[in-house]
Amino acid sequence: xxxxxxxxxxxxxxxxxxxxxxxxxxxxxxxxxxxxxxxxxxxxxxxxxxxxxxxxxxxxxxxxxxxxxxxxxxxxxxxxxxxxxxxxxxxxxxxxxxxxxxxxxxxxxxxxxxxxxxxxxxxxxxxxxxxxxxxxxxxxxxxxxxxxxxxxxxxxxxxxxxxxxxxxxxxxxxxxxxxxxxxxxxxxxxxxxxxxxxxxxxxxxxxxxxxxxxxxxxxxxxxxxxxxxxxxxxxxxxxxxxxxxxxxxxxxxxxxxxxxxxxxxxxxxxxxxxxxxxxxxxxxxxxxxxxxxxxxxxxxxxxxxxxxxxxxxxxxxxxxxxxxxxxxxxxxx
Amino acid sequence: xxxxxxxxxxxxxxxxxxxxxxxxxxxxxxxxxxxxxxxxxxxxxxxxxxxxxxxxxxxxxxxxxxxxxxxxxxxxxxxxxxxxxxxxxxxxxxxxxxxxxxxxxxxxxxxxxxxxxxxxxxxxxxxxxxxxxxxxxxxxxxxxxxxxxxxxxxxxxxxxxxxxxxxxxxxxxxxxxxxxxxxxxxxxxxxxxxxxxxxxxxxxxxxxxxxxxxxxxxxxxxxxxxxxxxxxxxxxxxxxxxxxxxxxxxxxxxxxxxxxxxxxxxxxxxxxxxxxxxxxxxxxxxxxxxxxxxxxxxxxxxxxxxxxxxxxxxxxxxxxxxxxxxxxxxxxxxxxxxxxxxxxxxxxxxxxxxxxxxxxxxxxxxxxxxxxxxxxxxxxxxxxxxxxxxxxxxxxxxxxxxxxxxxxxxxxxxxxxxxxxxxxxxxxxxxxxxxxxxxxxxxxxxxxxxxxxxxxxxxxxxxxxxxxxxxxxxxxxxxxxxxxxxxxxxxxxxxxxxxxxxxxx
Numbered sequence: 001x002x003x004x005x006x007x008x009x010x011x012x013x014x015x016x017x018x019x020x021x022x023x024x025x026x027x028x029x030x031x032x033x034x035x036x037x038x039x040x041x042x043x044x045x046x047x048x049x050x051x052x053x054x055x056x057x058x059x060x061x062x063x064x065x066x067x068x069x070x071x072x073x074x075x076x077x078x079x080x081x082x083x084x085x086x087x088x089x090x091x092x093x094x095x096x097x098x099x100x101x102x103x104x105x106x107x108x109x110x111x112x113x114x115x116x117x118x119x120x121x122x123x124x125x126x127x128x129x130x131x132x133x134x135x136x137x138x139x140x141x142x143x144x145x146x147x148x149x150x151x152x153x154x155x156x157x158x159x160x161x162x163x164x165x166x167x168x169x170x171x172x173x174x175x176x177x178x179x180x181x182x183x184x185x186x187x188x189x190x191x192x193x194x195x196x197x198x199x200x201x202x203x204x205x206x207x208x209x210x211x212x213x214x215x216x217x218x219x220x221x222x223x224x225x226x227x228x229x230x231x232x233x234x235x236x237x238x239x240x241x242x243x244x245x246x247x248x249x250x251x252x253x254x255x256x257x258x259x260x261x262x263x264x265x266x267x268x269x270x271x272x273x274x275x276x277x278x279x280x281x282x283x284x285x286x287x288x289x290x291x292x293x294x295x296x297x298x299x300x301x302x303x304x305x306x307x308x309x310x311x312x313x314x315x316x317x318x319x320x321x322x323x324x325x326x327x328x329x330x331x332x333x
Numbered sequence: 334x335x336x337x338x339x340x341x342x343x344x345x346x347x348x349x350x351x352x353x354x355x356x357x358x359x360x361x362x363x364x365x366x367x368x369x370x371x372x373x374x375x376x377x378x379x380x381x382x383x384x385x386x387x388x389x390x391x392x393x394x395x396x397x398x399x400x401x402x403x404x405x406x407x408x409x410x411x412x413x414x415x416x417x418x419x420x421x422x423x424x425x426x427x428x429x430x431x432x433x434x435x436x437x438x439x440x441x442x443x444x445x446x447x448x449x450x451x452x453x454x455x456x457x458x459x460x461x462x463x464x465x466x467x468x469x470x471x472x473x474x475x476x477x478x479x480x481x482x483x484x485x486x487x488x489x490x491x492x493x494x495x496x497x498x499x500x501x502x503x504x505x506x507x508x509x510x511x512x513x514x515x516x517x518x519x520x521x522x523x524x525x526x527x528x529x530x531x532x533x534x535x536x537x538x539x540x541x542x543x544x545x546x547x548x549x550x551x552x553x554x555x556x557x558x559x560x561x562x563x564x565x566x567x568x569x570x571x572x573x574x575x576x577x578x579x580x581x582x583x584x585x586x587x588x589x590x591x592x593x594x595x596x597x598x599x600x601x602x603x604x605x606x607x608x609x610x611x612x613x614x615x616x617x618x619x620x621x622x623x624x625x626x627x628x629x630x631x632x633x634x635x636x637x638x639x640x641x642x643x644x645x646x647x648x649x650x651x652x653x654x655x656x657x658x659x660x661x662x663x664x665x666x667x668x669x670x671x672x673x674x675x676x677x678x679x680x681x682x683x684x685x686x687x688x689x690x691x692x693x694x695x696x697x698x699x700x701x702x703x704x705x706x707x708x709x710x711x712x713x714x715x716x717x718x719x720x721x722x723x724x725x726x727x728x729x730x731x732x733x734x735x736x737x738x739x740x741x742x743x744x745x746x747x748x749x750x751x752x753x754x755x756x757x758x759x760x761x762x763x764x765x766x767x768x769x770x771x772x773x774x775x776x777x778x779x780x781x782x783x784x785x786x787x788x789x790x791x792x793x794x795x796x797x798x799x800x801x802x803x804x805x806x807x808x809x810x811x812x813x814x815x816x817x818x819x820x821x822x823x824x825x826x827x828x829x830x831x832x833x834x835x836x837x838x
Contacts, residue, residue: 036376036661042668045383063376064645066532068519099519148786153519177474177786178517180778183660186597187653191470193786206652206674285672 022081023262024057030252031076032061033069033089038285039118039202044088046282047115050275055265059086068092070102077104080256083262086112091248094306095155098306098313098328100310100320102181105306109253110263113270116288118200118247120161120219121230123186128195133217133236136196137169144173150185150197151176154318157248158182160309161198161219163316164246168239189213200248201226202286220245226287242307249291251298267294283328307331337662339686343392343694352389353691356396357698362398364404365416367541368732371401372657379665383578387669392691394665398658400694402600402637403447403703406630410439411714412725414545418536419637421767422608424544425491426622426629433625434564436711441568442627443634444703445575446582450635453586453595453643458649459689465643466650469594471803474782475794477597479807481776484602484768486814490609491764493623493700498761506769509534511777529741530618536770538733538746543763545729546750549722551757563711568704574627581611581628582635589636599656600637600644601771607636627757642692651675679756 027305030048041063048059064072069092079085087109096102122133130136140147151158166172179185182199188199190212197204198219207213215230221244223232233240242328252270254263273290274281283290293301310323311330323330343349363369374397382390405417410427423443430439434525442620458466472480483711485503512523513533524530592603611622611632618626646653652674654660666673671681678685713721733746753763798804 036379036664038664041379042664045379046668049383062738066515071532101519145788153517157521175786175788177782179514179782183653184596187470187647187651188474190651192474193473193782206672206676210675210679212651212675282668282670285670286667 023265024055026057026084028057028059028060028083029079029085030059030088031072031085032063032229033065033072033087034063035065036063039248040088040090040250042286043115043283044252045287047270047273047276047279048088049267049273050276050279051269054272055269061088068096068101070096070104073104074102076253077108077255079255081257083258083266084252085255086266087253087255088250088255090250091305091309092155094302095310095313098310098312098319098321098323099155101155103259106251106253106302108256109259110256111294111302112247112252112254112263112266112299113274113294114251114291114301115270115274116283116290116292117245117249118202118288119224119320120157120198121201121204121224122161122191122198122219122228122233123204123213124195124196124216125189125192125194126212126214127192128135128214130216131214132231133233136216137172137236140172140174145175147174147196148194149174149176149187150182150194150199151178152181152185153178155313157200158185158198159316159318160312161248163312163318164219164243166238166316167243167312170239182326186213200287202288205287213308219247224287237277243312246305246308247289249305250288270294336682336686340684340690340693342388342687343690344386349388349392349691350694352392353396353694354698356393356398357400357695358396360397360400360402361404361407361699361702362400364401364420365407366728366732367408367414367416367545368537368729368735370417370537370736371398371662373718373735374401375658375661375665376484377697379661379668382665383668387666387671387735388687390665390669391662391688394658395688395691395693396698399451399638399641399692399699400702402641403451403634403699404443405637406443406447406634407440407710410443410630411436411710412721414546414725415540418540418767418771419604419640420633421540421601422604422633423630425764426624426626427659429623429625430630431563431714432561434561435625436563436714437568438564438570438631438706439625440707440710441704442570442574442630444700445570446578446631446634447638447703448696448700449510449575449582450586450589450638451641451692451699453583453635454590454639455689455696456642457590457639458642458645458692462646462650462685465590465594466647466653469591469596469647470651471644473797473804474779474786476801476804476807477595477775477779478783479804480595480598480602481772481779482811483807483814484606484772485776486811487605487609487768488765490612491605491768492608492762493648494760494762499765501562502756502763503765503769506766506771507773507776508769509539509766510536510770510773516774517778517781534745535733535736535739535742538738538742539749539770541729541733542746542749542766543753543756543766545725545732546747547753547757547763548675549729550750552718552722553724556722558718560718560721563715566832568707575581577791578628578631581614582631584614585610585632585636586639589639590643590646592636594646594655596653596655597775600640600751602775603640603643604633604637605768605771607632645688645692648673649688650678652677672726687800695720695777708821 076085077089093105096105130139152333182203208215217233218224218230219233310328363374375394405420406423408414408416409420413428415424427439472593488499488503588607589603592598611628615628620626644659647653647655648659663673728750733742
């Protein structure tokens with residue numbers, strides 16, 4: 001109801017303030033790709049109030065879920081390129097094309113800010129007969145086809161991590177058990193329905209601290225400050241260095257064609273908002289690495305991420321269509 | 334002990350007390366309107382309460398949650414349109430009571446029983462949370478699958494009249510639930526290559542259409558008839574009535590707490606299972622089930638409110654949501670700088686007791702707002718049908734649009750409304766359709782998870798089942814209920830006895 005009223009108010013202001021200059025002159029609609037309470041939602045709802053303060057406007061955020069986020073992306077792509085409809089998303093759209101989930105991705109958008117990046121971690125059930133990554137690999141080799149590895153469907157974080165492991169270690173003979181998301185999968189891990197799960201560090205950190213799950217390795221080049229005792233994956237196998245750092249990320253985007261000055265004010269607002277101490281503390285507490293990049297830097301980050309991940313999945317045979325078909329070049333060796 | 338004192342935080346702080354009250358009041362009305370759900374209200378509140386302190390924000394959400402779960406029963410009783418999925422079973426006996434002019438009595442019983450169930454849920458949360466959450470974690474994919482099968486067997490209870498038609502309706506529901514991108518493999522199913530089919534059919538749209546629009550269309554037949562006068566002199570049920578159903582309500586509350594505590598199942602399934610349970614254990618109801626049996630109100634309403642306390646159990650002890658609402662609350666706690674997880678109870682036990690306290694206060698407010706304002710609500714059903722029918726249609730449209738802000742949901746809703754009308758017309762029950770849609774994912778996903786985990790080998794699957802006492806018990810329950818509910822049992826019985834007779838002669 002509130003949204004309908006706000007929409008009506010927005011329509012009114014639009015009608016009366018058509019000749020207004022400057023930005024913003026009305027409410028900005030922030031479309032969040034994922035559901036309320038999830039990681040993307042938390043990140044966006046905590047940074048946006050600080051950005052609003054800088055911008056001097058209001059951003060009305062709304063969750064629009066479905067189609068792995070494609071419904072929200074298409075909604076913003078169909079709106080006017082005037083900076084009044086902003087997409088608040090995660091990494092998933094960069095894989096839509098190769099996964100056959102949609103024809104659009106972030107190349108149809110201008111990055112306002114890539115806010116933060118997550119780190120992947122491999123966790124195991126507390127009763128698993130191994131305590132680190134090397135032990136797990138040894139167990140898989142001795143007991144082929146017995147280890148139950150959690151998954152969340154093609155394109156999700158576990159599928160990318162599994163593809164990395166298969167590329168570096170050679171094909172691993174495990175059973176991949178699919179779940180709806182890392183939350184349900186980590187629940188199942190604690191109940192013993194699966195043995196190992198690749199998850200984002202923020203989702204697993206509380207369980208690890210409480211001793212409800214065992215960390216096997218952090219998928220990063222350096223140890224994580226929240227879990228300094230957990231070894232990095234490169235300490236077990238140097239081969240992973242080619243693919244790291246890798247992780248899911250969160251970003252704010254506007255449609256291609258949005259006027260430059262509008263993009264600039266949004267970028268400035270989110271850049272300053274992301275430096276607010278509350279936001280920095282929240283990101284840190286959830287184990288995310290703050291990035292806060294925009295412009296060319298953000299663009300090259302997106303390009304590299306897409307090249308690496310799409311080709312990794314292509315080589316693992318998980319894609320619906322080759323990255324080549326969409327002009328996504330293989331990363332330089 | 335010091336931490337336990339936080340139990341009284343809500344009682345001693347007038348501002349927090351007021352927040353719980355406002356929340357509960359809003360919740361009752363949000364719950365009563367089909368399509369406006371608690372989940373939606375709580376997610377809107379996340380952005381609304383962003384800059385608040387954590388305590389008032391949580392207090393408001395808890396009020397809405399408690400009130401909303403109860404509020405769904407209002408429209409179920411008065412209009413035969415469940416305001417929320419957890420009130421589907423309530424309509425089955427509540428509406429017949431309203432048709433007899435006993436809406437006031439039905440609402441009274443519902444309110445008192447919801448209060449009772451709510452309390453049992455909170456009590457279990459307060460005293461046995463770690464124990465229950467350990468138990469809930471033990472549920473493997475195969476156990477969820479057996480639970481879903483148990484749920485499917487409720488078709489028998491929800492079908493009034495022909496069982497075959499009930500089974501058809503249930504199967505249709507299962508099929509509707511499987512439309513869209515398969516969540517496990519992202520393969521399109523039953524989408525006919527149409528883009529708008531990819532995201533599946535919204536369960537709420539199906540529910541609103543089937544119950545709301547079809548009811549409005551059906552009432553068009555009687556548009557000229559005067560509406561039923563409601564007696565509202567006896568609202569609060571007598572102590573004797575409460576005492577008589579105390580035993581049943583304890584059992585159904587237990588069902589509610591456990592189903593609520595399981596991550597992945599919530600108040601909707603709990604209420605349906607409790608209804609079925611009541612039907613099975615009540616030998617001689619004063620009024621037959623489906624025609625206004627009190628037991629048919631007691632069971633689902635105690636269970637769905639007990640499930641509220643249940644849903645907080647895994648949330649508070651493990652940071653795992655027990656249902657969609659607690660999932661959003663976990664997000665809210667994060668935003669407010671807390672870290673929900675297994676450490677929350679150890680690092681911030683005050684938060685646990687604060688939530689328990691807020692739930693208790695919300696439960697009392699629910700009783701208060703439930704027992705007052707009945708006069709106003711019953712006026713709704715006494716309205717002329719020519720006013721009521723357009724109102725129902727309007728609410729149905731607004732409600733189904735609001736779920737996802739999507740116009741295609743409105744079309745689905747209207748389509749299922751017309752379809753539901755014809756189904757009713759030809760004597761097909763609608764309850765099993767909704768049951769099928771609710772259970773579709775639970776059954777499908779967990780069966781696949783279970784069999785994939787066992788290398789797609791049925792032998793290994795059954796070895797797994799029989800090596801776990803929990804799975805064995807669930808399987809036994811499935812077989813027992815299946816056999817006792819189908820004509821097979823009666824046939825076997827008669828064949829056995831006739832065989833005996835023959836051998837005698």
